[in-house]
Amino acid sequence: xxxxxxxxxxxxxxxxxxxxxxxxxxxxxxxxxxxxxxxxxxxxxxxxxxxxxxxxxxxxxxxxxxxxxxxxxxxxxxxxxxxxxxxxxxxxxxxxxxxxxxxxxxxxxxxxxxxxxxxxxxxxxxxxxxxxxxxxxxxxxxxxxxxxxxxxxxxxxxxxxxxxxxxxxxxxxxxxxxxxxxxxxxxxxxxxxxxxxxxxxxxxxxxxxxxxxxxxxxxxxxxxxxxxxxxxxxxxxxxxxxxxxxxxxxxxxxxxxxxxxxxxxxxxxxx
Ligand SMILES: Nc1ncnc2c1ncn2[C@@H]1O[C@H](COP(=O)(O)OP(=O)(O)O)[C@@H](O)[C@H]1O
Ligand SMILES: [Mg+2]
Numbered sequence: 001x002x003x004x005x006x007x008x009x010x011x012x013x014x015x016x017x018x019x020x021x022x023x024x025x026x027x028x029x030x031x032x033x034x035x036x037x038x039x040x041x042x043x044x045x046x047x048x049x050x051x052x053x054x055x056x057x058x059x060x061x062x063x064x065x066x067x068x069x070x071x072x073x074x075x076x077x078x079x080x081x082x083x084x085x086x087x088x089x090x091x092x093x094x095x096x097x098x099x100x101x102x103x104x105x106x107x108x109x110x111x112x113x114x115x116x117x118x119x120x121x122x123x124x125x126x127x128x129x130x131x132x133x134x135x136x137x138x139x140x141x142x143x144x145x146x147x148x149x150x151x152x153x154x155x156x157x158x159x160x161x162x163x164x165x166x167x168x169x170x171x172x173x174x175x176x177x178x179x180x181x182x183x184x185x186x187x188x189x190x191x192x193x194x195x196x197x198x199x200x201x202x203x204x205x206x207x208x209x210x211x212x213x214x215x216x217x218x219x220x221x222x223x224x225x226x227x228x229x230x231x232x233x234x235x236x237x238x239x240x241x242x243x244x245x246x247x248x249x250x251x252x253x254x255x256x257x258x259x260x261x262x263x264x265x266x267x268x269x270x271x
Contacts, residue, residue, distance in 0.1 A: 001066050001090075001169045001201045003029040003052065008061030010047055010224075020224050021047050025061070027229035029217055034192070034202045036215035036232075040250045043221040045205045046096075046174055052203060053172045054087030065090075065170075091170040092163035096178060098155040102147040107138070107158060110147050114162050132165045135194075153184025157191045164195045171195070173204045177211060189214050209251065209265050212236065220249040236262070 010022040022044050029035050037045045050056040052063060065087060095101055104110040111129045120128055133143065136157055142150070147158060156176050163171055176192065177185045189211070196202050204215060212218060218235060220227035227248045228235070235242050239262045246252040252261060 002031050002064075003066075003170075003201065004064040005052070006062045006064070008048075008051065008058050008063065010044075010051065010056075011059040022051070022058070022221075022224045023226075025226050027219060027226070029201065031066075032196070032199055032201055033216040034196055034204060034214070035217045035219060036211055037203060037205045037219045037221065038207060038209075038212070038249065038251065039221035039227075040207060042223075043249070044224040045207075045221060047224075048221070049172045049174060049203055049205055050093075053091040053093050053170065054084050055091075055093065057084070063087075090168055091172060092166055092168040093172040094156070094159045094163060094174060094176065096175040098152070098159055099148055101159055102155075105146055106144050107147055107150070108133070108143040110158065111162055114166055118166065128165065132161050135165070136161050151184060152180050153187045156180070156184075156188045160188075160191060160195060164198060164200060168200065170201045170203070173202065175205050175207075177206065177208055185210075207251070209246070209261075212265065220245055220251075222249045 005025050005027050008022060008025040009020060012019045012021055025048060037049060039045050047056065051058050102110060104113050108129060111132050112125060115125055115128050136142075138154070142154075147155060150158065160171070160173065160176065173192065177188055180188060185208075192202060192204065193214075204211065212232060213236065215232050217230065218232050219229045228245050235245065239260070243252065243257050243259075243261050246261060247254065247257050
């Protein structure tokens with residue numbers, strides 16, 4: 001799926017002011033790539049990802065998903081709900097706080113829950129659960145384990161596998177590696193790579209600089225504004241430019257502008 005964002009803005013009105021949470025966002029993400037949305041806390045990452053996923057609407061601007069077009073023109077004050085429904089159907093999200101997303105007492109039932117919801121029954125349901133479970137590559141006895149007793153990384157993998165096997169084209173992962181230790185972070189990133197071969201577009205929200213190497217494209221936000229949208233391989237080759245972008249996004253301090261961020265990130269591998 002190709003995602004084209006045109007002049008997307010989100011304004012929140014309070015009693016006293018209008019605040020731009022997103023201002024003039026524009027980019028074109030080619031088919032089935034991994035995009036990392038990067039920026040400090042409060043820069044608008046979650047808001048943008050939720051809008052792209054159809055979970056929230058822009059104040060103005062448009063998003064073209066290749067075959068479904070979704071816009072909100074304030075002038076007409078008309079939202080194309082039909083298309084919004086389509087977008088919600090093909091986009092799936094995992095939240096930063098995984099355990100809020102578990103409903104059941106064991107992993108097997110947790111997987112079953114989502115597929116029952118979309119009408120899977122009997123043998124079809126069992127087959128689907130087996131398929132998801134084997135993709136996860138968990139030990140057999142995990143079927144009976146409470147999802148809340150899995151490690152942080154395993155919890156993320158479970159949630160990501162479920163949404164990847166549901167009818168989905170766009171997976172939005174909000175900080176999937178936050179608060180994970182090194183081993184779990186690498187496990188989850190490798191798992192996301194494995195998922196990305198299944199014809200999915202993946203949007204990963206992150207403020208972990210080590211994850212930059214992992215994504216195909218990078219979007220940097222600062223206070224709702226787009227600092228840059230670029231192919232990772234291009235930006236990561238150009239140390240001065242990378243430092244400048246990280247500085248403008250408030251992800252490094254001024255004193256680090258001349259330092260070898262590049263080597264620093266390289267020393268924190270995901271591979
Ligand atoms: N519904 C809302 N009402 C008012 N302010 C909001 C709302 N949603 C987000 N914000 C504000 O918008 C900014 C961006 O939020 P968010 O998208 O969650 O940032 P990030 O995910 O990068 O941390 C923050 O300043 C936040 O307080
Ligand atoms: Mg957020």
